[in-house]
Amino acid sequence: MFSTVLVANRGEIALRVARTCRELGLRTVAVHSTADRDSAVVRFADEAVQIGPPAARGSYLNIPAIVEAAQRTGAQAVHPGYGFLSEDPDFAEICEENGITFIGPSPEVMQQLGDKAAARTLMAQAGLPVLPGSTGALASSAEAKETAQQVGYPVILKAVAGGGGRGMAVVRSADGLVRAYNETRAHARAVFGDDRLYLERYVEDARHIEVQVICDRHGAAVHLGERDCSVQRRHQKLIEESPAPNLPDSLRTEMCEAAVRGAKAVGYAGAGTFEFVLAPSGEFYLMEINCRLQVEHPVTEMVTGIDIVREQILVAAGLPLSIRQSDVVVRGSSVECRINAENPARGFVPTPGPLTEFVTPGGPFVRVDTHAHPGWTIGPDYDSLLAKAVVWAPDRAQAVARMDRALSEFRIDGRGVRTTIDFLRRTLARPEFRSATHTTGLVDTMTAEPAPAAEPAPAPAPEGAPGRAEEAPAGVS
Secondary structure, three states: OOOEEEEOOOHHHHHHHHHHHHHOOOEEEEEEEHHHOOOHHHHHOOEEEEEEOOOHHHOOOOHHHHHHHHHHHOOOEEEOOOOOOOOOHHHHHHHHHOOOEEOOOOHHHHHHHHOHHHHHHHHHHOOOOEOOEOOOOOOOHHHHHHHHHHHOOOEEEEEEEEEOOEEEEEEOOHHHHHHHHHHHHHHHHHHHOOOOEEEEEOOOOOEEEEEEEEEOOOOOEEEEEEEEEEEEEOOEEEEEEEOOOOOOHHHHHHHHHHHHHHHHHOOOOEEEEEEEEEOOOOOEEEEEEEOOOOOOHHHHHHHHOOOHHHHHHHHHOOOOOOOOHHHOOOOOEEEEEEEEOEEHHHOOEEOOEEOOEEEOOOOOOEEEEEOOOOOOEEOOOOOOEEEEEEEEEOOHHHHHHHHHHHHHHOEEEOOOOOOOHHHHHHHHHOHHHHOOOOOOOHHHHHHHOOOOOOOOOOOOOOOOOOOOOOOOOOOOO
């Protein structure tokens, strides 16, 4: 086992990883940009190294600076969190070449599965169902049109190197295909440095179900059940839950077993996620494989009691899994809401600014993963995620009620800062969500509806009377 881990990330995930490292008795090193010099993980870690300016390309994506920081501080391992370099096979290989353990799958496996088009072929060979589409990267818009005609509209164009919900475009007719192809290709080139695209049939009224797997380097692989991630906007998830509601047990078993089979087929080691699209007919198809920790991993931890980051670290150290499939028991229901510094009334535009108040909820079975605190400034350079609220309850109805209560307890204020909390509460209250009949189109339906009318301001309380507990301070979203 290594003794020092460098956390090559920022925000709530960096702090979450550092906490598990400390519980394992491992020393931690935090790397940070100049914008994050006063961040929570910098204060928590045993050592911190400044690696560059606020722009991610000069700091959190700066491989030489991160490797140098690891060597200078004696870190024998690097945990990449999610995003940034977490699925970069070149980074994993460079770590390996410098004698640093990358906490994740091997560079070879990441290379195979990071190419989404190639991963489709590999998984089809392993017996996993994949959507009809191109057999590899598209050579031209003409090939895209020919393939779309064969599989039938609507179709979805995806970046071969894509991830995080970016680099996708749904096309509903041949008229818009060439334009969508050119625009998505340009976006993929700008964001991922790779303009290759592939094409699949697009499933309407679908659900997004994913399966968490953990595998060691000795051939053992287990799944930790599934998560429903159907509440999303522009392919970015907003609410996740485990187990997936209204999913027949036979289908649940089939999806989980398919994920394990796919992981074993490529010699996967570490934590990974197999993402599936579930059609209204009950058929499911593989969308992609994420070779990293997912943002929504806490809901799985809440229902299984298994620390996924701990297992990641042990596997990277060469130890066998500490759990067998028979040890994995899903109990109760867990829901996660992502609280973003965004204004839903203005198209979810980010709202950076200084936080003057930041109070998180408490109570039984409520977990909040966050890096925010009063006095901290939400910068414009990074993702707008402020916190993840996660709850557990014996059943889904109680979990949803507990989440709504937890969201109502947040107190977040700051100049210009708005959050998605009210929008999340409205989503939880939707009859489609309550009955678990919603699909990935729920948020589009909500945003197309007229905005809810603002409630009239309450009358001031008589002098000396206690304030109403449900009233939020001015500026709270």
